[in-house]
Amino acid sequence: MIGLGFRREIYQELLDLEDSRKPDFVELAPENWMKFGGFWGDIFDKITQKYPIICHGLSLSIGSPDEIDFDFLDDLNNFFAYANPLIYSEHLSYSKCDNAHLYELLPIPFRQDAVDHIVDRIKTVQDYLGRNIAIENVSYYTPIGAEIKEHDFISQILIKSDCNLLLDVNNVYVNAFNHKYNPKEFIDNLPLDRVSYIHMAGHEKVEDDLIIDTHGNDIIDPVFELFQWTIKKIKPVPILLERDFNIPDIDALLIELDMLRKITTNVWGKYEILK
Amino acid sequence: MFGVSMKYLNDETKHLQSKLANYVRSGDSSDLDSSKIGGLKKDKLHHYRRLVSNIINNSLSNAYPITKGLLSKEEWQELVYNFFLEHNSSDPQIWSFPYQLYEYVINSNYKEKINRDYLDDLLYFEWVEMEVSAMEDIIIPEYKNEINIDSITILNPYIKLFSSKFPVFHKDIKIEEMSEGNYFAICYRNIDDFKVNFIEIDAISAIFVEKLIENQNILDSINYCSELINMNLEYENFEFLINELHKKQIILGSL
Numbered sequence: 001m002i003g004l005g006f007r008r009e010i011y012q013e014l015l016d017l018e019d020s021r022k023p024d025f026v027e028l029a030p031e032n033w034m035k036f037g038g039f040w041g042d043i044f045d046k047i048t049q050k051y052p053i054i055c056h057g058l059s060l061s062i063g064s065p066d067e068i069d070f071d072f073l074d075d076l077n078n079f080f081a082y083a084n085p086l087i088y089s090e091h092l093s094y095s096k097c098d099n100a101h102l103y104e105l106l107p108i109p110f111r112q113d114a115v116d117h118i119v120d121r122i123k124t125v126q127d128y129l130g131r132n133i134a135i136e137n138v139s140y141y142t143p144i145g146a147e148i149k150e151h152d153f154i155s156q157i158l159i160k161s162d163c164n165l166l167l168d169v170n171n172v173y174v175n176a177f178n179h180k181y182n183p184k185e186f187i188d189n190l191p192l193d194r195v196s197y198i199h200m201a202g203h204e205k206v207e208d209d210l211i212i213d214t215h216g217n218d219i220i221d222p223v224f225e226l227f228q229w230t231i232k233k234i235k236p237v238p239i240l241l242e243r244d245f246n247i248p249d250i251d252a253l254l255i256e257l258d259m260l261r262k263i264t265t266n267v268w269g270k271y272e273i274l275k
Numbered sequence: 276m277f278g279v280s281m282k283y284l285n286d287e288t289k290h291l292q293s294k295l296a297n298y299v300r301s302g303d304s305s306d307l308d309s310s311k312i313g314g315l316k317k318d319k320l321h322h323y324r325r326l327v328s329n330i331i332n333n334s335l336s337n338a339y340p341i342t343k344g345l346l347s348k349e350e351w352q353e354l355v356y357n358f359f360l361e362h363n364s365s366d367p368q369i370w371s372f373p374y375q376l377y378e379y380v381i382n383s384n385y386k387e388k389i390n391r392d393y394l395d396d397l398l399y400f401e402w403v404e405m406e407v408s409a410m411e412d413i414i415i416p417e418y419k420n421e422i423n424i425d426s427i428t429i430l431n432p433y434i435k436l437f438s439s440k441f442p443v444f445h446k447d448i449k450i451e452e453m454s455e456g457n458y459f460a461i462c463y464r465n466i467d468d469f470k471v472n473f474i475e476i477d478a479i480s481a482i483f484v485e486k487l488i489e490n491q492n493i494l495d496s497i498n499y500c501s502e503l504i505n506m507n508l509e510y511e512n513f514e515f516l517i518n519e520l521h522k523k524q525i526i527l528g529s530l
Binding site: 040058063064065098100102103106111142145210212 | 282283284285287288289291292293295296297299300312313314315316317319320322323326327330331334362363364365366367368369370372408409410411412413433464469
């Protein structure tokens with residue numbers, strides 16, 4: 001159950017891959033595909049015929065101080081009815097504020113009122129969509145007005161809203177480096193029974209004390225090691241390789257997928273594809 | 276059933292979020308005081324602004340390569356900066372975000388500000404190509420592949436009628452050689468291979484096509500044009516146009 005983030009740059013390679021080499025699923029952002037026809041609509045149909053898909057959203061802005069956009073939820077519902085994704089996940093961040101979309105994942109203040117606000121919103125979204133969602137721990141480059149610990153912030157939201165965790169192992173590594181904490185302790189403090197999906201990616205160190213989560217490089221060994229350590233603690237879930245920039249040829253991506261597959265097989269054995 | 280609740284978030288947290296968002300849009304960090312905001316690393320904030328700027332710039336540069344190429348670097352950067360600062364993007368889908376730049380330019384009369392009369396037309400020309408390219412697929416009703424003047428005409432659903440003061444859709448034309456006038460074109464997407472094309476038409480043809488788009492048949496559309504210009508127009512006056520439109524699959528046929 002090892003998948004690859006779908007990028008338009010590699011659509012033909014993914015369509016041409018023989019079954020024995022192809023990823024088990026692809027992940028895509030619904031915002032980049034819904035209400036889309038023509039050439040890319042046609043490619044989308046071909047991809048979804050060849051691969052199961054997981055949807056990872058960009059614009060729900062679950063941590064936004066603005067009101068929920070129900071028109072957008074309607075569009076998501078229509079898209080999900082068409083595309084039938086196995087999982088819908090989103091980021092624990094905000095990207096819309098003061099009625100303006102910013103198209104980037106901004107850090108939410110780790111505060112109790114924000115926890116309660118987001119729990120309320122996740123419940124509303126889950127009810128409206130008629131499905132549980134998975135929320136991703138995001139990388140961040142500065143805290144802002146934090147009053148509680150990050151792991152407490154995330155854990156409370158997961159438990160109180162009864163949603164799942166998309167555990168981005170690379171983001172844990174990035175945040176642990178940037179904010180000087182122990183990544184394993186951080187993971188141990190999360191409700192790991194709620195992990196339903198894992199992201200893996202590369203990053204870039206841009207300053208002596210700062211890593212940016214670029215998805216533009218290969219996964220580094222310490223992140224593989226953290227991944228191996230983590231999956232021993234959880235039930236088998238789908239694993240995704242994210243690569244959004246500096247995209248290498250498909251063979252290089254498949255090698256990285258194989259590395260992830262070997263690690264998961266060593267820990268979990270062979271496990272079933274999601275149904 | 277799905278009430279919107281904002282009862283949990285307190286004003287201080289809201290303001291913090293708003294300050295960060297405002298910084299990302301404006302570059303002004305004076306509201307973000309690290310001595311008053313717990314944990315804030317002010318020296319790292321610029322990465323958020325850089326990341327957002329990259330996304331915005333890429334989206335607009337990809338959508339408007341011709342406009343970007345015609346404006347000076349400073350003019351383009353100022354346009355993008357002013358737009359992102361002053362305009363609240365309502366669209367969760369970034370692919371259609373560039374349309375809002377066009378709206379902003381129209382609403383703010385930006386072309387006068389930078390003395391570029393063709394700016395509105397050029398942006399719309401570039402946008403409409405994207406829009407037609409991405410139009411949602413729809414089911415086309417069954418039709419006969421023939422022209423029947425008093426039956427409902429079945430048009431290619433992926434078309435946009437385009438009018439402009441400058442011939443921005445002319446290939447290889449230089450901006451300084453464009454003369455102001457009234458220009459009309461149809462932007463359409465091929466049914467089979469999805470390629471997007473433009474075909475220039477004259478004013479009366481544009482009115483004729485507009486009526487076809489409004490679901491009038493060929494005969495009624497011709498009659499409408501006749502009344503509009505107070506001349507007796509016949510099918511023969513439009514025959515060449517109709518055949519061209521049929522050949523290019525802009526007119527698909529008749530019911």
